[in-house]
Amino acid sequence: MSFATPAEHAAWLRTELARHNILYYIHDSPEVSDAQYDKLYHELVKLETENPKFITPDSPTQRVGAIPASAFGSVTHKKPMLSLGNAFSEDGLHEFDTRAKRHLGLAEDTDEKITYLCELKLDGLSVSLTYENGVFVRGATRGDGTTGEEITQNLKTIPSIPLRLVGENLPALIEIRGEAFLTHSEFARINGEREASGEATFANPRNAAAGSLRQLDHRVTASRKLKVWFYAVGEASGWEPESQLGWLEQLKAWGLPTNPERQLCVDINEVVATVAAWSQKKNTLDYDTDGVVVKVNDFTLQRELGQVSRAPRWAIAYKYPALQVETVVEEILVQVGRTGAITPLARLTPVSVAGVIVSRATLHNQDEIDRKDVRVGDTVVIQRAGEVIPEVVQVVTSKRPENTLPFKLPAVCPSCGTPTLRAEGEAVTRCPNTQSCPAQLQTRLEYFVSRNALNIDGLGGERLAQFIEAKLVTDAADLFTLTKEQILPLERMGEKLAANLIAALAAAKNTTLARLLVAVGIRHVGEGGASRLAQGFGTLEKLREATVEQLAQVPDVGLTTAQSVFDWLASNTAFLDKLIAVGVVAQGDDAAPLSDHFVGKSFVFTGGLTLFTREDAEALVKRLGGRATGSVSKQTSYVVAGPGAGSKLAKAEQLGITVLTEDEFAALLPPSAPASREGEAV
Numbered sequence: 001m002s003f004a005t006p007a008e009h010a011a012w013l014r015t016e017l018a019r020h021n022i023l024y025y026i027h028d029s030p031e032v033s034d035a036q037y038d039k040l041y042h043e044l045v046k047l048e049t050e051n052p053k054f055i056t057p058d059s060p061t062q063r064v065g066a067i068p069a070s071a072f073g074s075v076t077h078k079k080p081m082l083s084l085g086n087a088f089s090e091d092g093l094h095e096f097d098t099r100a101k102r103h104l105g106l107a108e109d110t111d112e113k114i115t116y117l118c119e120l121k122l123d124g125l126s127v128s129l130t131y132e133n134g135v136f137v138r139g140a141t142r143g144d145g146t147t148g149e150e151i152t153q154n155l156k157t158i159p160s161i162p163l164r165l166v167g168e169n170l171p172a173l174i175e176i177r178g179e180a181f182l183t184h185s186e187f188a189r190i191n192g193e194r195e196a197s198g199e200a201t202f203a204n205p206r207n208a209a210a211g212s213l214r215q216l217d218h219r220v221t222a223s224r225k226l227k228v229w230f231y232a233v234g235e236a237s238g239w240e241p242e243s244q245l246g247w248l249e250q251l252k253a254w255g256l257p258t259n260p261e262r263q264l265c266v267d268i269n270e271v272v273a274t275v276a277a278w279s280q281k282k283n284t285l286d287y288d289t290d291g292v293v294v295k296v297n298d299f300t301l302q303r304e305l306g307q308v309s310r311a312p313r314w315a316i317a318y319k320y321p322a323l324q325v326e327t328v329v330e331e332i333l334v335q336v337g338r339t340g341a342i343t344p345l346a347r348l349t350p351v352s353v354a355g356v357i358v359s360r361a362t363l364h365n366q367d368e369i370d371r372k373d374v375r376v377g378d379t380v381v382i383q384r385a386g387e388v389i390p391e392v393v394q395v396v397t398s399k400r401p402e403n404t405l406p407f408k409l410p411a412v413c414p415s416c417g418t419p420t421l422r423a424e425g426e427a428v429t430r431c432p433n434t435q436s437c438p439a440q441l442q443t444r445l446e447y448f449v450s451r452n453a454l455n456i457d458g459l460g461g462e463r464l465a466q467f468i469e470a471k472l473v474t475d476a477a478d479l480f481t482l483t484k485e486q487i488l489p490l491e492r493m494g495e496k497l498a499a500n501l502i503a504a505l506a507a508a509k510n511t512t513l514a515r516l517l518v519a520v521g522i523r524h525v526g527e528g529g530a531s532r533l534a535q536g537f538g539t540l541e542k543l544r545e546a547t548v549e550q551l552a553q554v555p556d557v558g559l560t561t562a563q564s565v566f567d568w569l570a571s572n573t574a575f576l577d578k579l580i581a582v583g584v585v586a587q588g589d590d591a592a593p594l595s596d597h598f599v600g601k602s603f604v605f606t607g608g609l610t611l612f613t614r615e616d617a618e619a620l621v622k623r624l625g626g627r628a629t630g631s632v633s634k635q636t637s638y639v640v641a642g643p644g645a646g647s648k649l650a651k652a653e654q655l656g657i658t659v660l661t662e663d664e665f666a667a668l669l670p671p672s673a674p675a676s677r678e679g680e681a682v
């Protein structure tokens with residue numbers, strides 16, 4: 001392919017990338033491999049780096065990169081975003097059909113039928129997107145239906161949202177509506193990470209989707225794999241869709257994602273049958289739905305029907321009965337977590353909730369128990385929504401047996417007997433004995449050996465419990481001093497098993513700094529944070545010498561995390577020394593500096609890079625003896641700025657710091673250093 005001008009080349013790449021994106025996300029039939037896509041993408045980045053004036057708002061390079069917002073602007077919807085009336089039964093659906101017929105002037109006993117389109121009601125967050133001349137220019141939340149928050153930049157990070165529409169009949173201005181949501185698998189991944197880093201988990205996928213989309217820092221949105229499916233039109237200049245089904249097909253043809261799950265029904269009886277059929281099917285989907293939206297298919301009829309107050313007459317939301325059932329609380333258990341948090345858990349008479357047997361439900365904390373007044377022996381309503389842990393909704397007090405007592409969390413830790421504490425203003429009750437509480441030790445050790453931490457084969461909860469019980473270990477470091485002779489006498493242990501365990505432990509001593517940082521369980525440090533800290537500091541010694549400010553300079557490590565790491569390192573010196581003494585070697589994910597080429601120099605990389613990934617460029621600087629930091633200060637020697645650079649570039653200019661292009665940076669490298677990401681590590 002040859003082009004008359006680089007500008008033409010860039011335009012071709014943009015169109016081509018947009019086309020491949022749609023083939024991948026909308027039609028599920030990619031023409032090129034991921035690597036070929038990346039190659040085109042980097043060609044475009046390179047052209048844009050050389051000629052920043054080629055950058056257009058719909059360039060795929062503009063999905064992430066701009067600076068975080070300090071507040072959301074507001075957007076007034078051109079047409080209000082309505083809500084829907086509800087139907088809770090078959091009768092409710094028939095009444096809706098009757099009302100529509102009456103309004104259309106059809107006799108009650110008419111043979112005429114209304115055709116409906118059934119769509120699943122997605123349980124997420126409704127959003128509105130505006131495209132002008134095919135280009136995505138503005139996105140907003142529903143807000144109160146009249147005014148929402150401007151979240152354009154956040155929506156741009158969702159890869160399946162096209163930044164430019166393709167195909168025929170594109171209206172000059174079009175505003176479309178849909179639902180942003182998270183799949184169960186992505187929800188589980190996000191919560192898993194949050195749990196690992198000691199952050200509060202989201203209660204359900206809906207809350208997580210809302211929390212992810214309404215982020216001032218859109219890089220956070222980008223890290224959560226949100227999806228959007230479109231289902232409605234707001235304003236479309238010069239465009240009169242004929243039917244809801246036709247409209248959905250048109251959206252798809254323009255490259256907009258729609259839910260493939262839909263059913264055209266010739267009358268309300270078919271709607272009733274569809275709703276019944278979907279009641280089973282919906283439990284097998286990887287996303288939450290709380291019902292079916294039934295829409296009059298014909299737009300002429302829709303217009304005739306219009307709306308009452310804030311809801312259309314042409315659509316209704318059928319809501320499935322909540323997944324709630326009654327059962328009995330047989331016992332209230334108390335669990336002691338890794339950090340000493342004490343969580344009450346109801347052991348229930350097992351019941352099936354939407355096909356899943358439930359025998360436990362979380363009671364969260366003392367405040368929640370008090371609020372619901374849950375007691376042992378109570379009949380309770382429990383609920384399971386999506387992938388969420390079942391919870392107790394309320395007590396059926398009319399069924400309460402006599403002589404029950406309000407439940408109070410124990411005044412002493414059920415594991416070690418230490419008096420429990422509840423900090424002022426906190427909901428969590430804790431066992432403060434972090435040093436020698438067996439239950440805390442157990443959960444900490446389980447975490448230490450788990451797959452994403454030191455990943456020690458053959459060491460599960462039961463084995464660890466045996467070690468603790470036999471007083472063979474008082475902390476994770478003791479695991480590495482265990483001998484075959486010590487563990488042989490334990491139950492269900494044999495020569496071979498003992499030898500394997502000791503060998504697995506010996507092998508695990510050689511680990512990476514990132515894994516070790518995960519394993520020790522520092523609040524706010526998940527896998528991502530651990531690996532960035534490891535990259536930033538290379539060795540445990542360096543990390544231990546770092547100040548809070550230096551920790552906070554690691555890309556994507558905020559002040560809270562930095563403080564938490566600092567405090568943890570400071571209060572666990574004995575434990576860390578012991579780990580080193582027993583032979584744990586946490587090799588940096590970065591090799592130690594190999595040259596002093598950049599000694600005394602510090603770099604900040606910002607904006608898009610072509611020749612290197614940002615991580616590689618930073619690693620390279622460090623290996624050459626320099627420092628790579630996340631923020632610009634008077635101490636910064638160079639700012640390497642690519643396309644899309646924002647506040648950091650501005651700050652560098654303001655402070656008079658030398659700004660380099662990526663090529664100029666590459667020219668500073670010694671001849672032996674790799675020139676690009678294809679090169680080998682130094």
Ligand code: IVH
Pocket residue numbers: 081082083084119120121122123124125126142179231232293312315317
């Ligand atoms: S149509 C005027 N279709 O339900 C009707 N809404 O209660 C516009 N929703 O705010 C909505 N899935 O967030 C429509 N397939 C679907 C939907 C859907 C979920 C949500 C949407 C809306 C709410 C109305």
